[in-house]
Amino acid sequence: DIQMTQSPSSLSASVGDRVTITCRASQSISSYLNWYQQKPGKAPKLLIYAASSLQSGVPSRFSGSGSGTDFTLTISSLQPEDFATYYCQQSYSTPAFGQGTRLEIK
Amino acid sequence: QVQLQESGPGLVKPSQTLSLTCTVSGGSISSGSYYWSWIRQPAGKGLEWIGRIYTSGSTNYNPSLKSRVTISVDTSKNQFSLKLSSVTAADTAVYYCAREVGIAAAGIWGQGTLVTVSS
Numbered sequence: 001d002i003q004m005t006q007s008p009s010s011l012s013a014s015v016g017d018r019v020t021i022t023c024r025a026s027q028s029i030s031s032y033l034n035w036y037q038q039k040p041g042k043a044p045k046l047l048i049y050a051a052s053s054l055q056s057g058v059p060s061r062f063s064g065s066g067s068g069t070d071f072t073l074t075i076s077s078l079q080p081e082d083f084a085t086y087y088c089q090q091s092y093s094t095p096a097f098g099q100g101t102r103l104e105i106k
Numbered sequence: 107q108v109q110l111q112e113s114g115p116g117l118v119k120p121s122q123t124l125s126l127t128c129t130v131s132g133g134s135i136s137s138g139s140y141y142w143s144w145i146r147q148p149a150g151k152g153l154e155w156i157g158r159i160y161t162s163g164s165t166n167y168n169p170s171l172k173s174r175v176t177i178s179v180d181t182s183k184n185q186f187s188l189k190l191s192s193v194t195a196a197d198t199a200v201y202y203c204a205r206e207v208g209i210a211a212a213g214i215w216g217q218g219t220l221v222t223v224s225s
Contacts, residue, residue, distance in 0.1 A: 001169075032209055032210075034209070034210065034211045034212075036153075036212075042217075043202055043204075043215035043216065043217060043218055044153065044202075044212070044215060045215075046211055046212060046213045049207070049209060049211035049213075050209055050211070055211075055213060087152065087153055089153075089155075089210065091209045091210030091211070094155070094166070094168055094169060095155040095210040096155060097152055097153040097154070097155065098152070099152050100152050100153075
């Protein structure tokens with residue numbers, strides 16, 4: 001099984017900050033990496049697919065990069081609505097999610 | 107636009123079979139190159155991918171659940187379904203249905219339904 005490890009597990013930041021979340025795969029997954037945002041009591045929302053492609057309707061302050069084993073999700077300027085939990089997901093083999101990164105208001 | 111809605115019992119007894127249905131509205135389940143998937147999330151925990159079915163009927167399952175999972179599609183009703191047998195308390199979770207494109211990118215989700223396994 002391919003294991004996905006996100007860091008940090010939690011993060012405090014302020015509106016306007018630039019934030020980066022990292023996801024590492026236990027083996028190479030090429031660019032088969034997706035990012036989701038989840039708010040309490042809601043279904044996850046797809047932000048980025050194939051490591052760096054922005055899902056339609058997602059603000060351009062979100063971006064993704066990486067390939068192989070190391071990936072990042074960057075939010076260029078945090079907005080109040082961005083405080084949520086973020087998950088990476090590999091789809092190279094049986095799809096699997098990282099453990100999540102909780103982004104909180106400082 | 108396409109919307110998904112889960113339905114099914116909210117309470118299942120241990121050792122029984124959990125059965126959920128996802129109804130697709132706003133589009134045909136048979137059109138396009140999509141996978142229709144199930145994902146679950148125990149309270150306060152992360153997401154677990156359960157499996158998916160393609161419009162042709164072919165399926166992929168999480169190996170950790172494969173022996174207990176069946177996903178099927180009923181194109182006449184525009185629905186797909188999940189059956190999970192021999193459930194235990196560890197299967198208590200919010201269950202989501204979703205529409206995936208080829209690389210398991212789930213772009214459309216249902217709202218989720220809580221299933222509790224308890225006697």
